[in-house]
Structure formats: C-alpha cells, structure tokens
Amino acid sequence: MSTFAVVAMTTAMGMAQKQMEAKRQAKLIEGQRRQQVSAIQDQQVIQERRQREELRKAQATQRARFAGGGLSATTGSASSVLSGLARQVDEAIADQGALNQLRVDGINSSAHAQRKSVLGQAQSALFSGGTRILNAGAQAFFD
Numbered sequence: 001m002s003t004f005a006v007v008a009m010t011t012a013m014g015m016a017q018k019q020m021e022a023k024r025q026a027k028l029i030e031g032q033r034r035q036q037v038s039a040i041q042d043q044q045v046i047q048e049r050r051q052r053e054e055l056r057k058a059q060a061t062q063r064a065r066f067a068g069g070g071l072s073a074t075t076g077s078a079s080s081v082l083s084g085l086a087r088q089v090d091e092a093i094a095d096q097g098a099l100n101q102l103r104v105d106g107i108n109s110s111a112h113a114q115r116k117s118v119l120g121q122a123q124s125a126l127f128s129g130g131t132r133i134l135n136a137g138a139q140a141f142f143d
Contacts, residue, residue, distance in 0.1 A: 003139075022122030026115045033111035037104050044100050048093050055089040 059082050063073040071078045 018122050022118050025118045029111050029114045029118070033107055036107050040100050040103055040107075044097065047096060051089050051093060055085060058085055 062078075062082060062085065066073045066078045073079065073082060
C-alpha cells in the first residue's frame, strides 16, 4: 500500500473518531443542560406550591382573627390585609421566577458555548486532517 493511502486512511479514521467524540460530548452537554433546567423548574413548582399553601394558611388565620374580633374579612381594612398577603406572595413568586429564568439563561448560554467549543475543535481536526491528506497526496504525486 502506498504511503499516501496509509496517510489518507489513518487520517480519515482519526477524523471520524474525533467527529464521533465531539458528537458524544455535545450530547452529554445537552443532557446536563436539560437536567439542570428541569431541576430548576421542578424546584420552582414545588416552591410556588409551598408559598401558595402558606398563603392560604396565613389568610385563614387572619380571617379567624378578624372574625374573633367581630370584623368581616370581606370589607375594609381586613380585605386590604388579605389582599396584601396575596400580593406579597405573587411578587415573591414573580421575583423567584425571574431569578430562575436568569439561572436557566446562564445554563443555556454556558452549554451553547461548550457545544460550540467541542464542535469547533472537531471542525479544526477535519480541516487539519484534510490538509494532511492533501499534503500527502501532493508529495506522492511529486515523488
């Protein structure tokens, strides 16, 4: 077998292996990204449920206090207090949602950069391998 054929075959095999490894790493990065995003979303759902349940309990306690004091919970300042509790929880949930979105955006950005780097290295290997094959072919031609 000629030197050119040996160089071409070994280079092509190396390039294929690097491509496969890059794809494997990119899939791994994507899997990790999905897992992290899912964990954040799951935590958010659990935290929101907990906050809503605590709100229901706080409002029930407050209504009982109002009733014990002879006040109606549906009118005047009693209603304002109950609405204020709900508004605080809604704001806390919205703030946590915005913070979680920033975390997800950071995870997505980082994963994108990692995939780009991994696939860029594979692309560089393809270019280098192609150049090596061309050089070997030119050398074989002129020998």
